[in-house]
Amino acid sequence: MLYNKDMSSIFSKIIMGEIPCYKIYEDDKTLAFLDINPEVMGHVLVVPKVEVDKIYDLSDEDYQALMATVKKLAKHMEEVLGARTLMKVVGTDVPHAHVHLTPLDEKWEYGKTLKPTEAEMQEMVEKLALK
Ligand code: AMP
Numbered sequence: 001m002l003y004n005k006d007m008s009s010i011f012s013k014i015i016m017g018e019i020p021c022y023k024i025y026e027d028d029k030t031l032a033f034l035d036i037n038p039e040v041m042g043h044v045l046v047v048p049k050v051e052v053d054k055i056y057d058l059s060d061e062d063y064q065a066l067m068a069t070v071k072k073l074a075k076h077m078e079e080v081l082g083a084r085t086l087m088k089v090v091g092t093d094v095p096h097a098h099v100h101l102t103p104l105d106e107k108w109e110y111g112k113t114l115k116p117t118e119a120e121m122q123e124m125v126e127k128l129a130l131k
Pocket of ligand 1: 010021033034035036037038045089090091092093094095
């Protein structure tokens, strides 16, 4: 069992299906979905299903599973969106390890987030979803 009802982060609630997300990819150990406050269109978060705060608290196995998904999705995003994919670990807002993947966008500005419509988010899911 990767997770249990005691886990309480917002990302665990997404993993357990208690709150919705714009899902891009899922496997046994990881989940990827669109950031709801995207810095650029196509801003994806990759999350381990096990809840730990910091990425370096993950077991080697879970860290490797997370990075395998990051690598696979970054390549996929580059192919689909035609832009280099940036990888970022921050973790100041949500205490559940995660990696941000963002397509390199010349219009990106520090601290600025976009407000895409529901239709734009769904369109991005259709573009990026990976089976
Ligand atoms: P940080 O912890 O600083 O790496 O940032 C956490 C990120 O999670 C922020 O970019 C938030 O916009 C994002 N976030 C928070 N809640 C949700 C949610 N329910 N669905 C998708 N992204 C979220």
